[in-house]
Amino acid sequence: MDEVMTLLTLVLIVVAFAGAVLGVSKWWHRKRVAALREWANQQGWHYEHWRPDLAERFSGYPFGRGRRRRVQHVLTGTHRGHEVLAFEHSYTTSGGRNNSSTTFHEVVAVPIPTPRPFLEVTREHFGHKLLGLVGVHDLQLSNERFNSTFRIRTSNDQFARHVLNKDMTEWLLADGRARQVGIRFDGSYLVTWRRGPLDADNIPADADFLIDVLERVPAPAWETTA
Structure with missing residues (x-):
């Protein structure tokens, strides 16, 4: 007993x-x-608790990974005359029997004038094994300093070279933000992301970075055939 x-x-x-x-x-x-x-x-701005449609909306890391992919805490509004979308993306991975973990990322995206080919610029060695998109490959520029600092992934070399002209590459090399977060042209959006739950205090700075990049994209890039 x-x-x-x-x-x-x-x-x-x-x-x-x-x-x-x-x-x-x-x-x-x-x-x-x-x-x-x-x-x-x-x-x-406007807040929405859940947006299941966004879980599969974007390409590349951290999307398309794990299981139980979710998008929550969605914030939309205007910043410097541009629409901004920010949200928390999460997915679950298994590390063995009865052992799983959930990974969170904060994502900020700004719509672009017209859909563009896939182009991603990240710090060299940042998440290399996490991208396996069909038709996407590495690109090297004539600027060796840029090549050694950043990794370029693109589905259209012409578009990438138009965007990453001399002025843009020198600016990215000089701007410390480019070493902290990656940028990606993904269909109708320019996107950046960072590891961890959504922190609203990060949104204005990340939106500023995306808008600064967007405003420096040279005109020929918008004319490139997708």
């Missing part, structure tokens, strides 16, 4: 602990949603 009572007590403790953890998790989630809604209201 004593053994049964001891076992029952342990079970009750475990259940109570699990319930407490779940309660704290729900409380924290509600608090975070409230904070993001407040941020959106202050900025004149």
Whole structure:
């Protein structure tokens, strides 16, 4: 009888602990949603809790990986005259029996004037094995310093060379932001991403970087055949 009572007590403790953890998790989630809604209201932006359609909308890392892909905490608004989309993307991977982990990324995207071919510029060795898109390959420019600092992945060499002209490459080399986050032309958007849950305080700076890049894209790049 004593053994049964001891076992029952342990079970009750475990259940109570699990319930407490779940309660704290729900409380924290509600608090975070409230904070993001407040941020959106202050900025004149719009907040949506879930956007399942965005989970498969973009290409390249961190999209298309793992399972249980989700997009939540979606913020949309205007910054410097440009529409901006920001959200938290997550996916789950398994590391063995009964062992899984969820990876979060913050994504910020700005619509571009016309759909363009795939072009990604990231720090050299940043996530190389995580891209395996059909028709996408590495590109080398004549600027060896740029080649040694960044990795270029593109589906259209002509478009990439138009975008990454002398002025753009020198500017990216001089701007420290380009070493912190990658950029990607992905269909109708220019996108950047960073590891971790969505932090609204990052959004204006990431949007600034994307808009700065966009405003420096030379005119021939918009005329390239996709």
